[in-house]
Amino acid sequence: MADRATVLIVGAGPAGLVLGNLLRANGIDTLILERGSRERVQTRARAGFLGANSARVLTEHGLAAGMLRSGQSHDTCAFRDAEGEFELNYGELGRGEVHTVYPQQHLVTDLIAEYLHRGGRIRFDVTVTEIDAATATVRHNGGESRGRFVVGCDGSNGVSRRALPADLATRHARDHGIAWLAVLTEAPQSMTAVTYALHDNGFAGHMARSPQVTRYYLQVCADDDPAAWPDERIWSELAIRMRVDRFGPLREGPVTERRMVRLRSDVVDPMQHGRLFLAGDAASLISPSAAKGANLAIMQAEVLARALTDAVTREDEAALRAYSRTCLPRIWRAQEFSHWMITLLHGPAAAEPDAGFQRVLRRARLSSLRDSRSHQDFFAENYVGI
Ligand SMILES: Cc1cc2nc3c(=O)[nH]c(=O)nc-3n(C[C@H](O)[C@H](O)[C@H](O)COP(=O)(O)OP(=O)(O)OC[C@H]3O[C@@H](n4cnc5c(N)ncnc54)[C@H](O)[C@@H]3O)c2cc1C
Structure with missing residues (x-):
């Protein structure tokens, strides 16, 4: 039946x-x-x-x-690169909407x-x-x-x-040809904002989940094995890409999950x-x-x-x-x-013939987001909205 x-x-x-x-x-x-x-x-x-x-x-x-x-209500994201860091309080931009x-x-x-x-x-x-x-x-x-x-x-x-x-x-x-190691840690968030770090080693991201749990992302090679990323390697690579020497240390804790995500x-x-x-x-x-x-x-x-x-x-x-x-x-x-976020967060592969051009383009994209209020409003509307 x-x-x-x-x-x-x-x-x-x-x-x-x-x-x-x-x-x-x-x-x-x-x-x-x-x-x-x-x-x-x-x-x-x-x-x-x-x-x-x-x-x-x-x-x-x-x-x-x-x-x-x-x-938890969340209204701010931050971008870090070699030139510094800036924050966008998207709750006060665009339609004034926030994440939960x-x-x-x-x-x-x-x-x-x-x-x-x-x-x-x-x-x-x-x-x-x-x-x-x-x-x-x-x-x-x-x-x-x-x-x-x-x-x-x-x-x-x-x-x-x-x-x-x-x-x-x-x-x-x-297939964007990019892979992230998605990591969950038993550690409180290190920054108050979602943080996107752009680095020559690859992208790193920091996202709150709960007061005790934080998600991090690390751009890795597509054929990387998560087992090749023990806790110490994850924390030390995050420290480099998040530029802790300039912006302060990360609050470390045990890694409870590591998995590959292909973009x-x-x-x-x-x-x-x-x-x-x-x-x-x-x-x-x-x-x-x-x-x-x-x-x-x-x-x-x-x-x-x-x-x-x-x-x-x-x-x-x-x-x-x-x-x-x-x-x-x-x-x-x-x-x-x-x-658009993918092209902002990830640099070109070094072997690409126009890698230098793409790198400068990415910097221009980021500085437009940092300096232009209308660009920020557009970002905020699309970041929180569907
Ligand atoms: C690391 C990571 C972080 C993410 N972060 C975010 C975020 O912050 N915000 C956001 O909006 N999205 C995020 N996403 C995406 C989000 O998780 C997915 O888009 C969401 O789960 C989609 O929901 P769904 O119900 O369509 O599918 P799923 O959640 O994948 O559910 C599908 C269900 O179908 C079941 N199923 C599959 N095949 C069969 C079958 N043959 N028979 C019966 N059942 C079957 C599965 O077991 C599963 O339970 C993230 C994804 C990942 C991987």
Whole structure:
């Protein structure tokens, strides 16, 4: 016997869980199928910076209790290079919006609890292997599930993308040829601001996560092995790139996670076919250079929840038909900003014939951001906004 639900959702990340919660609030029968265990998804540390639209969505839909209790408001970022450091208080620039720092695994934990409280069904340890977009049928290791609609929220390596016909959906993709070692440390933040350090050894980044945990990024070779980066090497390279001799020491602590992140971006267009819709990383992967992925996922979940609610409760599918057209311009703006951040943060490889030209160009880009108020307003609007 196949499970049945009005809306089947594949994946219990931010996209699937926000969508599930919004649909349940409208009384729509939903079933989430998730490959990982509950413990696994509730402990997977990834994003932390929620933009203003995400905070609004979570607050307006009754999903913000944890974020409001322990999230930290964040309004400043700093850039360091050989010429010095400058800070941008983006909370006083652009639209005056700020980030809320709330670790993704805490948000996912809250969203699962609230989804179950709203009567939502979720099956963990279920790996979806095939989706039929015409009939909204999903095959998995536990058998088969059927819905009126199916939503793929299974990330960029999931199966839902593959269920879109190759001749109808285009995947616009770019590998930026850059890799980061993403590090979590049991250490309080060293600076009050998100700090981006530009150095000839490569980029280094510092981002708050919670009072006890700080995330750092180090640009590394694409084929580097995280095991080749013991704690001492990480801290000593961070000290060089963060120029601690000029700006003061880092607050060190044990490294609790180190993983490689390749900077890749892609957009699937259209994000829907038949009864299947994609949301979150499944629809568009964005490099973490501008902290946009979870925020895009939440934006799409809200748009799709409204459209599915119209379809189910009023038999009106106009908003569903427009789903890709509604989301893609916002996705591409985020991609454009993220791409701009990548070119700002990373120098050219030494072997590139015009490396010298590119280096000076990057310095000009940074000085424009430091000196031009209109450039700063534009930066702030795009940095926090979707
Ligand atoms: C190091 C790092 C830092 C980041 N920092 C930020 C940040 O500060 N701000 C920000 O906005 N974004 C950030 N991001 C990006 C953000 O984490 C992702 O964009 C976000 O998780 C996307 O949510 P999602 O729900 O689309 O996908 P995911 O969170 O990837 O969830 C997909 C779910 O689908 C499940 N799944 C996959 N395949 C199957 C299958 N076949 N069957 C069943 N289930 C399946 C997976 O187990 C997973 O639980 C960061 C990412 C990384 C890696």
